[in-house]
Amino acid sequence: MSYDIIKSLKIKQDRRIIMTKKKILTVVPMSDTYKEKLKEVSEGCEIMYSTYEDVSREMVQEANIIIGNVPAWMIGMSKNLELLQLNSSGTDAYMGVNILNDRTIMTSATGAYGKAVGEHLFAMLMSIQKKLHVYRDNQNRCDWSDEGQVLSLTGNTVLIAGLGNIGLSFAKMMKGLDSYVIGIKRRKSECPEGVDELHTMEELDELLPKADVVVSILPNTPVTRGIFGEDQFKKMKKNAVFLNAGRGNAVDTEALCNALIRGEIYAAGLDVTDPEPLPQEHRLWNIKNAVITPHISGDFHLPQTLDFIADIAVENVRRYLSGEELLHVVDFQTGYCK
Amino acid sequence: MSYDIIKSLKIKQDRRIIMTKKKILTVVPMSDTYKEKLKEVSEGCEIMYSTYEDVSREMVQEANIIIGNVPAWMIGMSKNLELLQLNSSGTDAYMGVNILNDRTIMTSATGAYGKAVGEHLFAMLMSIQKKLHVYRDNQNRCDWSDEGQVLSLTGNTVLIAGLGNIGLSFAKMMKGLDSYVIGIKRRKSECPEGVDELHTMEELDELLPKADVVVSILPNTPVTRGIFGEDQFKKMKKNAVFLNAGRGNAVDTEALCNALIRGEIYAAGLDVTDPEPLPQEHRLWNIKNAVITPHISGDFHLPQTLDFIADIAVENVRRYLSGEELLHVVDFQTGYCK
Numbered sequence: 001m002s003y004d005i006i007k008s009l010k011i012k013q014d015r016r017i018i019m020t021k022k023k024i025l026t027v028v029p030m031s032d033t034y035k036e037k038l039k040e041v042s043e044g045c046e047i048m049y050s051t052y053e054d055v056s057r058e059m060v061q062e063a064n065i066i067i068g069n070v071p072a073w074m075i076g077m078s079k080n081l082e083l084l085q086l087n088s089s090g091t092d093a094y095m096g097v098n099i100l101n102d103r104t105i106m107t108s109a110t111g112a113y114g115k116a117v118g119e120h121l122f123a124m125l126m127s128i129q130k131k132l133h134v135y136r137d138n139q140n141r142c143d144w145s146d147e148g149q150v151l152s153l154t155g156n157t158v159l160i161a162g163l164g165n166i167g168l169s170f171a172k173m174m175k176g177l178d179s180y181v182i183g184i185k186r187r188k189s190e191c192p193e194g195v196d197e198l199h200t201m202e203e204l205d206e207l208l209p210k211a212d213v214v215v216s217i218l219p220n221t222p223v224t225r226g227i228f229g230e231d232q233f234k235k236m237k238k239n240a241v242f243l244n245a246g247r248g249n250a251v252d253t254e255a256l257c258n259a260l261i262r263g264e265i266y267a268a269g270l271d272v273t274d275p276e277p278l279p280q281e282h283r284l285w286n287i288k289n290a291v292i293t294p295h296i297s298g299d300f301h302l303p304q305t306l307d308f309i310a311d312i313a314v315e316n317v318r319r320y321l322s323g324e325e326l327l328h329v330v331d332f333q334t335g336y337c338k
Numbered sequence: 339m340s341y342d343i344i345k346s347l348k349i350k351q352d353r354r355i356i357m358t359k360k361k362i363l364t365v366v367p368m369s370d371t372y373k374e375k376l377k378e379v380s381e382g383c384e385i386m387y388s389t390y391e392d393v394s395r396e397m398v399q400e401a402n403i404i405i406g407n408v409p410a411w412m413i414g415m416s417k418n419l420e421l422l423q424l425n426s427s428g429t430d431a432y433m434g435v436n437i438l439n440d441r442t443i444m445t446s447a448t449g450a451y452g453k454a455v456g457e458h459l460f461a462m463l464m465s466i467q468k469k470l471h472v473y474r475d476n477q478n479r480c481d482w483s484d485e486g487q488v489l490s491l492t493g494n495t496v497l498i499a500g501l502g503n504i505g506l507s508f509a510k511m512m513k514g515l516d517s518y519v520i521g522i523k524r525r526k527s528e529c530p531e532g533v534d535e536l537h538t539m540e541e542l543d544e545l546l547p548k549a550d551v552v553v554s555i556l557p558n559t560p561v562t563r564g565i566f567g568e569d570q571f572k573k574m575k576k577n578a579v580f581l582n583a584g585r586g587n588a589v590d591t592e593a594l595c596n597a598l599i600r601g602e603i604y605a606a607g608l609d610v611t612d613p614e615p616l617p618q619e620h621r622l623w624n625i626k627n628a629v630i631t632p633h634i635s636g637d638f639h640l641p642q643t644l645d646f647i648a649d650i651a652v653e654n655v656r657r658y659l660s661g662e663e664l665l666h667v668v669d670f671q672t673g674y675c676k
Contacts, residue, residue, distance in 0.1 A: 119491045123468040126461035135631045136474045142623040144615040144632040150639045153457045153511075173491075176514025277482040285480040293473045294482040301488045 023048065023080075024317065027055050027068035028087045029300070034310035041318035065320065067313045069093070077101045083320050085313045088298070089113055089164075090247065091330045092220040106330040107316050110337055111165040112308035113298045117217070117245050117271075118169030120297030124269035125213060128241050129153055133267075133291045151212075151239065151266070154178045159211035161204060161227075162218040162246055163195065170215065171195055182207055186223075186336070201227075208235040213243065220247040221335045228252065233259035240265045245297050248274035253284060260287050271297045361386065361418075362655065365393050365406035366425050367638070372648035379656035403658065405651045407431070415439045421658050423651045426636070427451055427502075428585065429668045430558040444668040445654050448675055449503040450646035451636045455555075455583050455609075456507030458635030462607035463551060466579050467491055471605075471629045489550075489577065489604070492516045497549035499542060499565075500556040500584050501533065508553065509533055520545055524561075524674070539565075546573040551581065558585040559673045566590065571597035578603045583635050586612035591622060598625050609635045 022045040029051065030038065038047060050059055052068070060066065060074040065083045072093050075081060081104045084094065089110040094100060127133060129151040138145055154177045160167040163183035171181045171194050183195045184204060191198040199207060204227070208214065214236060218224040228242070229252040236242065242265055244251055253274050259265050267289040275282075276295060284290055300306050316326050328337045360383040367389065368376070376385060388397055390406070398404065398412040403421045410431050413419060419442045422432065427448040432438060465471060467489040476483055492515045498505040501521035509519045509532050521533045522542060529536040537545060542565070546552065552574060556562040566580070567590040574580065580603055582589055591612050597603050605627040613620075614633060622628055638644050654664050666675045 115490075115492075120468055120488075123464035123470060123491065127465035127470050130458055130461040132461060132465050132470070132629070132631070133474050135634075136471050136629065137478065138632075139623060139630045140475065140478070142616075142618045142620075146632060146634050146637070148639060149641070150458075152453075152640055152642065153461065154453075173515065177511065278480075280480045282480075285477060291470070291474065292477045293470070294476075294484060296484050299484070301486060302490055303487070304490065 022046070022064045022082075022321065023062055024065040024067065025050065025055070025059055025063035025070075026066075026313070027052050027070055028309055028313065029306060030310045030313075031307065034307065034314060037310075037314045038317060041314055042321060045321070065317060067317070072096070072099045075099055078104075083107065083316070083326075085109070085316050086330075087112075087309045087313075089166075090219060090298075091335050092247070095332065095335055105320075105326065106332075107312075107326050108328045108330055108337055109309045109312050110328045112305055112312055114165035114169040115308070116299075116302040116305045117166040117297045118173065119302070120271060120293070121166075121170050121215060121217075121243050121245050121269070122173045124243060124271070124291060124293070125241060126153055128267045128269055128291055134288070137288070151241075156180070156212040157182065157210055158213040158215065159207055160184065160195075160215045160217065161201075161250075162216060162224075163192070163198070164217065166217045166245065167215070168192060168194065170217075174213075179213075182211065205232065205235060208232055209237065211240060212237060213241050216242075216244045216246050216250050218246040218250040219335055220249055224250045226250070226252045228256070230255040230258070233264050236265050238263065238266065242268045243270075244268070245271040248272040248276050248295075257284055257287060257290075260289050267291065271295055360384070360402045360420075360659065361400055362403040362405065363388065363393070363397055363401035363408075364404075364651070365390050365408055366647055366651065367644060368648045368651075369645065372645065372652060375648075375652045376655060379652055380659060383659070403655060405655070410434070410437045413437055416442075421445065421654070421664075423447070423654050424668075425450075425647045425651075427504075428557060428636075429673050430585070433670065433673055443658075443664065444670075445650075445664050446666045446668055446675060447647045447650050448666045450643055450650055452503035452507040453646070454637075454640040454643045455504040455635045456511065457640070458609060458631070459504070459508045459553060459555075459581050459583050459607070460511045462581060462609070462629060462631070463579060464491055466605045466607055466629055472626070475626070489579075494518070494550040495520065495548055496551040496553065497545055498522065498533075498553045498555065499539075499588075500554060500562075501530070501536070502555065504555050504583065505553070506530060506532065508555075512551075517551075520549065543570065543573060546570055547575065549578060550575060551579050554580075554582045554584050554588050556584040556588040557673055558587055562588045564588070564590045566594070568593040568596070571602050574603050576601065576604065580606045581608070582606070583609040586610040586614050586633075595622055595625060595628075598627050605629065609633055 025048045027050050057074045060070050061078050067085045068087045084106045086108045089108050131147050134147050157180045158174050159182045161184045163185050175194050181195050182197045184199050227250050269291045271293045272295050319326050331338045363386045365388050395412045398408050399416050405423045406425045422444045424446045427446050469485050472485050495518045496512050497520045499522045501523050513532050519533045520535045522537050565588050607629045609631045610633050657664050669676045
């Protein structure tokens with residue numbers, strides 16, 4: 001036998017030893033294609049399928065690998081849990097104490113939502129630029145009124161704070177409309193394709209006055225909380241549209257309400273709010289130039305999203321079982337992927 | 339003197355003779371730049387500036403050249419009127435009897451609205467695909483409800499009936515979202531760039547079942563009236579979005595209402611309706627998957643539109659005064675440009 005064949009047999013044997021030990025629980029509604037793929041990569045393992053509604057604490061406690069955002073309280077530092085593959089890119093629900101044991105690796109589904117959330121942000125922006133929210137209100141009053149000037153969809157300067165997969169997907173669509181795209185990331189890195197300038201968070205304030213569109217796709221971390229406050233809205237153009245599809249608490253909600261009411265900015269498109277869900281009596285609901293959707297852009301509402309998640313999950317299970325490096329491992333210090 | 343110089347002097351002389359005879363009335367709110375350009379091309383002519391609100395029958399009757407859509411009744415077959423340069427691409431208001439004398443040339447501003455109307459259609463489509471009209475209704479009830487699946491903005495098959503300047507502007511934006519674009523024109527011609535297939539009106543019915551998005555940008559002519567009726571909506575996909583930014587009467591409104599209520603199509607985005615303005619008591623106002631704007635996409639709400647119109651108008655005045663062929667001359671038989 002050649003060395004290669006011997007080596008390959010050895011790896012196969014090792015893998016099988018690891019595999020037979022694992023119980024995999026998945027609550028993500030995978031298509032049959034991906035169920036088949038998961039079976040293939042986890043030969044010999046036990047796969048349990050459940051749903052977000054029906055999953056029990058017992059199932060969660062038993063599992064070595066979990067695919068999907070099971071309730072954090074069910075995990076309760078389970079000794080069995082080795083790998084938690086989230087179906088979300090946000091990780092904050094699992095960052096608290098007494099949730100994961102020290103040896104659990106958490107991986108996120110970052111990237112899976114790029115298309116869905118990017119498209120949602122894009123549609124919100126176009127709708128606001130053409131005052132379609134105002135015309136919808138008029139329609140509900142059977143009112144055939146002309147609401148005057150609109151903004152152009154093309155040639156805008158777009159500032160994206162939190163330039164990950166979602167930001168890049170949004171940027172690509174905006175470039176199709178001849179936008180100038182400025183990205184902001186935590187750390188200096190090479191400027192990605194489709195982005196005209198790349199900066200770091202410290203430069204936010206001096207970039208704000210340049211932008212026609214300001215987008216927050218920031219996660220919930222100690223650094224990002226309330227980063228968009230009174231000063232930031234004052235620095236924006238009067239015609240600026242502010243969008244948020246990251247986490248609601250990157251924004252000081254009261255400061256945003258004031259800026260919208262005073263006309264310091266043109267309008268806001270918010271798929272996330274702080275607090276969330278937004279209480280019935282909150283004044284933000286009734287501010288006419290706020291356009292609110294209830295944190296739905298990152299759900300499974302775009303059919304492709306589920307496949308993107310399943311794709312990451314199956315690949316990470318394969319890698320884990322064969323001892324390879326995992327994708328999108330969450331850094332517990334920052335909440336970001338390493 | 340060379341022949342060329344003699345010829346050029348001769349043309350200059352002839353032009354001046356024509357020029358001195360003309361009174362030009364403009365009601366289009368031109369920028370100073372275009373006022374200056376108009377002055378330059380019409381040396382020796384008398385230019386009267388007025389507004390849509392203030393223009394009088396006397397001014398209209400006096401003018402040899404009119405720039406802008408003055409009320410048709412004011413024209414009353416004026417013997418002086420030689421050239422009516424509309425600020426619209428629609429021409430139907432001036433096609434009736436007893437409006438223009440036989441010798442008046444009418445030119446349209448076709449092309450000037452491509453950007454504005456194309457953008458409006460695009461924004462309406464995105465908004466509908468992400469259910470933003472439904473979420474706006476929810477917002478008005480302070481309701482944080484999830485409305486389920488949405489449509490993707492990318493990879494759609496788009497059918498554009500009436501592929502002129504507006505259709506091409508819309509098609510270009512849709513190509514940026516990886517759409518497959520099928521155009522329909524009155525007459526067979528070469529397939530323009532950015533369009534994947536070009537067909538004629540007779541093929542409409544067999545193309546409808548293929549489209550995710552059906553757009554009508556048809557003018558008001560005897561041929562187009564009610565072209566989208568019960569049969570056409572039945573032929574569309576259940577998930578099809580229908581858009582109209584041409585003329586309202588290309589659609590059988592009752593058939594459209596029925597198709598929307600029965601869920602035969604997904605939704606409609608209408609910047610034009612029949613009748614128009616839509617009466618307060620019309621049932622279309624209250625059909626939730628109808629998104630209505632009050633025929634505003636083609637107004638001057640996008641600042642660039644005025645410049646596009648002024649550009650055409652100044653060029654046509656220049657051409658008329660120097661005896662050159664005019665742009666966008668309206669054919670009184672069809673209502674289209676020749």
